[in-house]
Amino acid sequence: xxxxxxxxxxxxxxxxxxxxxxxxxxxxxxxxxxxxxxxxxxxxxxxxxxxxxxxxxxxxxxxxxxxxxxxxxxxxxxxxxxxxxxxxxxxxxxxxxxxxxxxxxxxxxxxxxxxxxxxxxxxxxxxxxxxxxxxxxxxxxxxxxxxxxxxxxxxxxxxxxxxxxxxxxxxxxxxxxxxxxxxxxxxxxxxxxxxxxxxxxxxxxxxxxxxxxxxxxxxxxxxxxxxxxxxxxxxxxxxxxxxxxxxxxxxxxxxxxxxxxxxxxxxxxxxxxxxxxxxxxxxxxxxxxxxxxxxxxxxxxxxxxxxxxxxxxxxxxxxxxxxxxxxxxxxxxx
Amino acid sequence: xxxxxxxxxxxxxxxxxxxxxxxxxxxxxxxxxxxxxxxxxxxxxxxxxxxxxxxxxxxxxxxxxxxxxxxxxxxxxxxxxxxxxxxxxxxxxxxxxxxxxxxxxxxxxxxxxxxxxxxxxxxxxxxxxxxxxxxxxxxxxxxxxxxxxxxxxxxxxxxxxxxxxxxxxxxxxxxxxxxxxxxxxxxxxxxxxxxxxxxxxxxxxxxxxxxxxxxxxxxxxxxxxxxxxxxxxxxxxxxxxxxxxxxxxxxxxxxxxxxxxxxxxxxxxxxxxxxxxxxxxxxxxxxxxxxxxxxxxxxxxxxxxxxxxxxxxxxxxxxxxxxxxxxxxxxxxx
Numbered sequence: 001x002x003x004x005x006x007x008x009x010x011x012x013x014x015x016x017x018x019x020x021x022x023x024x025x026x027x028x029x030x031x032x033x034x035x036x037x038x039x040x041x042x043x044x045x046x047x048x049x050x051x052x053x054x055x056x057x058x059x060x061x062x063x064x065x066x067x068x069x070x071x072x073x074x075x076x077x078x079x080x081x082x083x084x085x086x087x088x089x090x091x092x093x094x095x096x097x098x099x100x101x102x103x104x105x106x107x108x109x110x111x112x113x114x115x116x117x118x119x120x121x122x123x124x125x126x127x128x129x130x131x132x133x134x135x136x137x138x139x140x141x142x143x144x145x146x147x148x149x150x151x152x153x154x155x156x157x158x159x160x161x162x163x164x165x166x167x168x169x170x171x172x173x174x175x176x177x178x179x180x181x182x183x184x185x186x187x188x189x190x191x192x193x194x195x196x197x198x199x200x201x202x203x204x205x206x207x208x209x210x211x212x213x214x215x216x217x218x219x220x221x222x223x224x225x226x227x228x229x230x231x232x233x234x235x236x237x238x239x240x241x242x243x244x245x246x247x248x249x250x251x252x253x254x255x256x257x258x259x260x261x262x263x264x265x266x267x268x269x270x271x272x273x274x275x276x277x278x279x280x281x282x283x284x285x286x287x288x289x290x291x292x293x294x295x296x297x298x299x300x301x302x303x304x305x306x307x308x309x310x311x312x313x314x315x316x317x318x319x320x321x322x323x324x325x326x327x328x329x330x331x332x333x334x
Numbered sequence: 335x336x337x338x339x340x341x342x343x344x345x346x347x348x349x350x351x352x353x354x355x356x357x358x359x360x361x362x363x364x365x366x367x368x369x370x371x372x373x374x375x376x377x378x379x380x381x382x383x384x385x386x387x388x389x390x391x392x393x394x395x396x397x398x399x400x401x402x403x404x405x406x407x408x409x410x411x412x413x414x415x416x417x418x419x420x421x422x423x424x425x426x427x428x429x430x431x432x433x434x435x436x437x438x439x440x441x442x443x444x445x446x447x448x449x450x451x452x453x454x455x456x457x458x459x460x461x462x463x464x465x466x467x468x469x470x471x472x473x474x475x476x477x478x479x480x481x482x483x484x485x486x487x488x489x490x491x492x493x494x495x496x497x498x499x500x501x502x503x504x505x506x507x508x509x510x511x512x513x514x515x516x517x518x519x520x521x522x523x524x525x526x527x528x529x530x531x532x533x534x535x536x537x538x539x540x541x542x543x544x545x546x547x548x549x550x551x552x553x554x555x556x557x558x559x560x561x562x563x564x565x566x567x568x569x570x571x572x573x574x575x576x577x578x579x580x581x582x583x584x585x586x587x588x589x590x591x592x593x594x595x596x597x598x599x600x601x602x603x604x605x606x607x608x609x610x611x612x613x614x615x616x617x618x619x620x621x622x623x624x625x626x627x628x629x630x631x632x633x634x635x636x637x638x639x640x641x642x643x644x645x646x647x648x649x650x651x652x653x654x655x656x657x658x659x660x661x662x663x664x665x666x667x668x
Contacts, residue, residue, distance in 0.1 A: 128546055149632075151662055153487050156544045189544060203543065210490045210523060210538050211663030212462055298483075328485055329545030 008033060009047050010074055012040075016047075016054070016064035025061035050074075071119060075253045084113030085144055085267075086260040094120040094136070099203055099219040102143035106207070106215040113264075114145040117256070124221065126201055127190055133235060138226045140256055143219040144263065148271060152208040155216060156328075157313040159190050159204045160282050161270045162218050165262035166200050167192050167285045170222070173255060176247040185287040188306075188315045188332055192222075192285075196334070197240035199223050220259065224250050275311060283308050288334065293317070297330040306332070342367060343381050344408055346374075350381075350388070350398035359395035384408075405453060409587045418447030419478055419601075420594040428454040428470070433537055433553040436477035440541070440549040447598075448479040451590070458555065461524055461537055467569060472560045474590055477553040478597065482605060486542040489550060490662075491647040493524050493538045494616050495604045496552050499596035500534050501526050501619045504556070507589060510581040519621040522640075522649045522666055526556075526619075530668070531574035533557050554593065558584050609645060617642050622668065627651070631664040640666070 015032065016024060029040045044062055048054055051070025055063045069075050073091045080086055088111070095101055095118040102116045118141045124134030134141055146158065163186045170184040170192060184200075185193045192200035203219040223241035231239055242250050270278050283289070288306045295302045295317060302325060304317035315327035349366065350358060363374045378396055382388055385404025389397045403409050407425045414420055422445070429435055429452040436450045452475045458468030468475055480492065497520045504518040504526060518534075519527045526534040537553040557575035565573055576584050604612050617623070622640045629636045629651060636659060638651035649661035 127543065152489075152540070153662065155486075159544050205548075206486070206540070206542050206544075208540050208542070209461065210493050210540075214539075328487065 008035075009043055009050070012043055013047060013052065013064070013074065016062060017066065020064045020066050023055075023057060023060035023063045028061070069251075069253065071252045073117070076117070076256055080257050080260065082113070082260050082264045084111075085264045086113065086115045086256070088114045090114075090116050092116070092118040094118065094122060096123040097121055097125045097219075098141050098143040099125055099205055099217050102145055102217040102219070103205060103207070103215075106145045106217060110145050110215075112145060112147045115260070116143045117141070125203055125219070126221075127203055132201060132203075132221050133223075133230075133232060133239070134221065135226060135230045138230065139224050139241075140220065140222040140252055140259070142256060142259075143217050144260075146216045146218060146267065148213060148216065148267075150213065150271075151211060152206065152213050154275075154312075155204070155206045155208070155213060156189070157270070157275050157278065158216055158218060158267075159202050160186075160275075160309065160313050161266050161278050162202045162204070162220065162263060163190065163192065164278055164281045164285065165259065165266045166202065166220055166222065168266075168281075169255065169259045169262050170194070170200065170242065172258060173242055173250050174246045178247070182245045183287075184285060186282055186285040187288065188286070188309065188327075189313075194240055194242075194245045197238055197245075199240055199242060199245065218263075222255065222259075224252055224255060275313065279309060279311070279313075288332070291334060294333045295327055295330045296333070297327075302327070302330075342369075343377055343384070346377055347381060347386065347398070347408065350396060351400065354398045354400050357389075357391060357394035357397045362395070403585075403587065405586045407451070410451065410590055414591050414594065416447070416594045416598045418445075419598045420447065420449045420590070422448045424448075424450050426450070426452040428452065428456060430457040431455055431459045431553075432475050432477040433459055433539055433551050436479055436551040436553070437539060437541070437549075440479045440551060444479050444549075446479060446481045449594070450477045451475070459537055459553070460535055460555075466535060466537075466555050467557075467564075467566060467573070468555065469560060469564050472564065473558050473575075474554065474556040474586055474593070476590060476593075477551050478594075480550045480552060480601065482547060482550060482601075484547065484605075485545060486540065486547050488609075488646075489538070489540045489542070489547060490523070491604070491609050491612065492550055492552060492601075493536050494520075494609075494643065494647050495600050495612050496536045496538065496554065496597060497524065497526065498612055498615045498619065499593065499600045500536065500554055500556065502600075502615075503589065503593045503596050504528070504534065504576065506592060507576055507584050508580045512581075516579045517621075518619060520616055520619040521622065522620070522643065522661075523647075528574055528576075528579045531572055531579075533574050533576060533579065552597075556589065556593075558586055558589060609647065613643060613645070613647075622666070625668060628667045629661055629664040630667070631661075636661070636664075 026037045026040055030037050053065040053068045073089045098116040098118050120136035121134030121141050124132035126132040167184045174182050182194050187193050190202040191198050200222040205217045207214040225243045226241040228236045289308055293306045304319040307316040307318050317325045360371045360374050364371050387399040387402045407423045432450040432452050454470035455468030455475050458466035460466040501518045501520055509515050516528050521527050524536040525532050534556040539551045541548040559577045560575040562570045623642055627640045638653040641650040641652050651659045
């Protein structure tokens with residue numbers, strides 16, 4: 001398990017943040033840390049390599065640009081308001097898949113709330129083995145280990161718990177100041193849409209015995225600042241990003257902090273109060289209710305009016321015959 | 335993945351088996367394989383080290399004792415009548431846990447039917463993290479990888495599919511010739527008993543997405559030739575072995591071959607015909623039906639009359655009130 005040890009770099013970053021209204025002299029830093037000015041200069045360079053933007057003046061010293069902080073464990077951890085989700089993070093500049101890494105950590109005993117975060121996924125995974133577009137530097141790819149004391153049969157509800165947390169987080173960041181505020185919508189079972197285009201997805205994987213969950217990994221991918229050009233050809237018609245819809249660049253650090261907090265809130269609510277409050281919140285984001293949809297399942301296509309979800313989290317579809325079908329799996333299309 | 339490559343040792347064993355009615359001369363073996371008699375002698379020694387009992391006479395040659403064949407991949411594979419279960423076996427003289435190994439193989443892509451077999455488990459696992467007594471040289475510990483195209487919610491039924499296969503296999507070997515034939519009974523959800531004592535257990539583990547099973551590992555432990563003295567103190571009162579109950583030593587090779595065949599038969603039946611035929615077969619082994627049982631669940635104890643299992647594989651319990659409770663998890667006691 002990765003331990004986030006506090007380094008001199010981190011201490012310097014903290015000081016620079018506190019003093020970011022003006023320059024902090026090399027001399028003051030030397031004195032604080034009992035290091036030579038050359039040593040301080042080396043640490044500053046190493047901090048710059050971490051992605052921090054620091055103005056340096058031989059006369060005045062160093063000044064951190066707070067407007068342009070990098071996406072790092074240090075930034076995510078500072079001011080993170082959660083009790084357990086994201087308190088331990090394994091961060092990767094690049095990785096095959098955060099879900100795969102989280103599963104490995106979980107198999108080796110990672111505690112509830114342990115999270116994997118990556119800047120870039122080489123083999124980002126969507127549902128049913130599909131690809132999840134995962135360019136570097138713009139989006140959020142994170143996988144969280146949970147160890148709920150529930151029966152495996154209830155695990156699919158956790159995807160909906162996560163969907164509510166993701167939709168709520170997205171809603172908080174979608175305000176472009178023009179008075180127009182696009183709204184996130186959930187698509188059963190695991191996507192979040194804005195204006196009918198996919199902006200986030202959830203991939204829940206479970207390791208269980210017959211009557212006990214060993215662990216669940218909840219993977220969340222959010223297209224945050226991705227531009228149209230970054231999508232593979234054709235995907236731009238069915239996928240979008242928060243920046244494209246809201247018009248503003250969004251801090252990935254601020255987003256993931258709120259995401260973890262909302263995840264923790266809804267997960268606790270679910271464990272304590274059961275699925276009903278989650279079902280209600282999910283339904284408030286379910287804009288497909290009352291609309292005619294097609295459900296593709298292996299070997300058959302069903303059509304009907306989307307009614308909502310039941311107590312198990314299954315999609316309810318009113319067929320022409322009036323019969324209500326419970327959908328446990330499949331792809332839903334408008 | 336381990337590949338079972340055919341070695342000169344295996345070829346010699348085949349010949350010795352064919353000629354086991356009499357001695358096979360070193361000279362004949364020399365000629366067949368184009369090897370010196372010293373080379374043949376070395377191979378014979380290596381075969382003896384594999385556990386084969388071979389009589390050697392300078393004048394007459396070599397003769398294999400067919401009554402005392404070792405428990406090896408070679409023996410299991412020869413005359414194995416299955417189409418896929420056990421066609422690829424990874425065999426260990428000792429291992430931590432066959433389920434753990436099978437899960438690792440499955441994660442790396444092991445095909446359906448791949449099996450792990452061990453002579454001795456250092457950390458044999460029972461249900462809910464409990465220990466499974468696993469001494470060397472006497473029992474069967476095997477774990478099979480399955481990749482059923484069913485929804486994860488149905489996976490618990492596979493434990494019952496396996497239970498039927500194990501019970502059927504045990505029934506075939508329980509005949510001590512005295513006219514008295516003890517019968518195996520299933521105990522919900524995952525044990526097989528003889529005369530109310532545990533003789534076999536099943537540990538099913540699953541790796542799944544919300545609407546897809548990646549793989550299932552079915553672990554089976556059978557106390558075959560274990561003697562009373564081999565049990566940890568006290569366990570001998572609640573556990574037994576086929577030899578203790580039937581009075582006869584049983585070939586582990588013959589047992590595992592029939593076990594794999596029955597597993598394959600019932601698994602195919604389940605995939606094709608659904609759970610109902612399995613439920614019926616399971617019920618025929620369910621001797622607790624109609625008896626009063628106690629079910630221990632986390633935080634509560636229920637009491638009632640065991641009725642049977644329903645279409646999902648849940649245990650049905652008629653409570654005092656007349657209400658039928660569906661039990662999804664817990665420990666059942668008479």
